[in-house]
Amino acid sequence: MSGRRDRPVILAALLFLLAGPALAAEADGARPQMEYIATHVWREPDADFGGFSGIEVSEDGSQFHVITDRAWIRWGRIERDSAGRIRDLTTLGRAQLQDSQGRPLPPGRLGDSEGLAIATDGTIYVSFEGLNRVARYDDPDGPATPLPIPEEWxxxxxxxxxxxxxITDDGDVLTLPEYAPDGRSFPIWRYRDGAWAQPFSIPGDPDWQAVGADMGPDGRLYLLERNFRWLLGFRSRVRRMELTETGPQQIETLLTTSTLQYDNLEGIAVWSDDLGIRITMISDDNFLPVQRTEVVEYRIIDPTP
Incomplete structure (x- = not known):
């Protein structure tokens, strides 16, 4: 009789031992999940509205700065519902970016502003794609302070x-070209102590172009990439990674969208709410009536250790 009573215990132990490796493998293979929150279509009547290529969102998700590829910057308030979904974006101010002499930058080669980063002290940094350069703005209504331009650019x-x-919390400015020059990796340029250096690269893919980046509240770099498929439209991908002095580590793909799922997402901001890290992305409508300005938000659900 005692042997029969022991059988369930033995069987349970065997099942645990058999399941153990599988459970461990499942835990090792756990991946973060992306929870879709909402998409807000943003419209305003101003002639300079549109073409948004960069976005920054405040730590509490209530304020924004955006930049267009025609050298305009605007800022304002984000209104949300009780679930944290965007109800509206209200512009509170806007300015045309200036050169170092205080002259308004025209659209085109000199005014092709693409990247936006704001330091903890409020200093604004803008990258330009026509004449490749990065400029600092202590005041969005004031003249630019150009950063040096390496010969390699x-x-x-x-x-x-x-x-x-x-830009990192330590004040390092990071930028990378849209296309991987060798088709395999994106060189990361870092501005630190008044000089640029190219300390490492990020593995790339010839099908994907780097169009936006932000440092998250977790200290990791988030990279927004685009795949343009001509008549089929746009796809987007978001990767994140830890940056070390020797290069990126633990690179993981968080999101890969389907063709035509969203418009031309070019700007990314990463911040945190009470439930976790959020990603806010904005699309560049190229000032075309067949496109639209979308603000898309996701929340990252990281696996429990």
Whole structure:
């Protein structure tokens, strides 16, 4: 009788031992999930509205700065419902970016502003893709302070320059070209202590172009990439990684969208609400009536350790 009573215990132990490796493998293979929150179509009547290529969102998700590829910057308030979904974006101010002499930048080669990053002290950094450069703005209504331009940047192909721009909590400005020059990796340029250096690269893919970047509240770099398929439309991808002095580590793909799922997403902002890290992306409508300005938000659900 005692042997029969022991059988369920033995059987349970065997099942646990058999399931153990499978459970461990499942835990090792756990991946973060992307929870879709909402898409807001943003419209305003101003002639300079549209063409948004960069976005920054405040730490509490209530304020925004956006930049267009025609050298305009605007800022304002984000209104949300009780579930945290965007109800409206209200512009509170806007300015045409200036050169270092205080002259308004015209659309085109000199005014092709693409990347936006804001330091913890409020200093604004903008990357330009026509004449490849990065400028600092202490006041969006004031003249630019150009950062030095490395000789290597002259080799970048026109319209394939710096769309992605980010800044770390330590004040390092990071940028990378839209296209991987060798088709395999994106060189990361870092501005630190008054000088640019190219300390490492990010693995790339010839099908994907780097169009936006931001440092998240977790200290990791988030990279927004685009795949343009001509008549089939746009696809988007978001990757994140830890940055070390020797290069990126733990690179993971968080999101890959379907063709025509969203418009031409070019700007990305990463922040945190009470439930986790959020990603806010904005589309560039190229000032075309067949496109639209979309603000798309996701929340990252990381696996429990």
């Amino acid at each position: 002259a080799e970048l192909v026109t319209n394939e320059g710096f769309e992605a721009l980010a």
